[in-house]
Amino acid sequence: xxxxxxxxxxxxxxxxxxxxxxxxxxxxxxxxxxxxxxxxxxxxxxxxxxxxxxxxxxxxxxxxxxxxxxxxxxxxxxxxxxxxxxxxxxxxxxxxxxxxxxxxxxxxxxxxxxxxxxxxxxxxxxxxxxxxxxxxxxxxxxxxxxxxxxxxxxxxxxxxxxxxxxxxxxxxxxxxxxxxxxxxxxxxxxxxxxxxxxxxxx
Numbered sequence: 001x002x003x004x005x006x007x008x009x010x011x012x013x014x015x016x017x018x019x020x021x022x023x024x025x026x027x028x029x030x031x032x033x034x035x036x037x038x039x040x041x042x043x044x045x046x047x048x049x050x051x052x053x054x055x056x057x058x059x060x061x062x063x064x065x066x067x068x069x070x071x072x073x074x075x076x077x078x079x080x081x082x083x084x085x086x087x088x089x090x091x092x093x094x095x096x097x098x099x100x101x102x103x104x105x106x107x108x109x110x111x112x113x114x115x116x117x118x119x120x121x122x123x124x125x126x127x128x129x130x131x132x133x134x135x136x137x138x139x140x141x142x143x144x145x146x147x148x149x150x151x152x153x154x155x156x157x158x159x160x161x162x163x164x165x166x167x168x169x170x171x172x173x174x175x176x177x178x179x180x181x182x183x184x185x186x187x188x189x190x191x192x193x194x195x196x197x198x199x200x201x202x
Contacts, residue, residue, distance in 0.1 A: 016047060020051070082096050135157065
């Protein structure tokens with residue numbers, strides 16, 4: 001009996017947390033992080049301030065939870081794209097990168113309002129450091145594809161980050177998609193540095 005009660009309480013807690021995150025997303029997108037308040041979020045979620053502080057330490061924690069969940073979905077998209085291409089027999093590192101990059105860009109455009117929220121510079125104090133650290137982590141993951149070609153990793157990671165920002169923040173969605181396609185086409189033409197024997201490194 002107690003286990004049933006515990007499961008019910010856990011389910012209610014998860015539902016409340018999800019409702020608060022959904023509400024925070026709507027409020028932050030509509031008003032911006034700085035102009036939003038905890039009371040706005042709980043009113044939208046039809047929850048209590050106490051329930052919000054049971055699940056989150058405050059407004060900044062809500063924002064960071066939204067960011068981490070978005071990044072987890074983006075990671076899943078890129079990994080799936082890379083796996084599917086490799087499963088088809090493709091082993092060219094640049095083509096694998098471009099497939100994963102396209103999945104990342106598509107995910108950013110699919111969740112454009114949320115992605116824009118994280119790129120506008122209107123986050124909690126210190127969020128820009130989190131973004132820089134995430135970009136470094138991303139570069140390190142890309143480096144596993146292009147072993148020994150650090151300059152290439154910097155170029156393609158920086159280019160993709162800039163393309164994501166420009167595409168997401170563009171007011172014209174069709175122009176954003178054209179830009180994304182153009183950037184990926186340019187990246188795809190970049191050749192890794194060749195070794196002395198003439199074979200691409202990585």
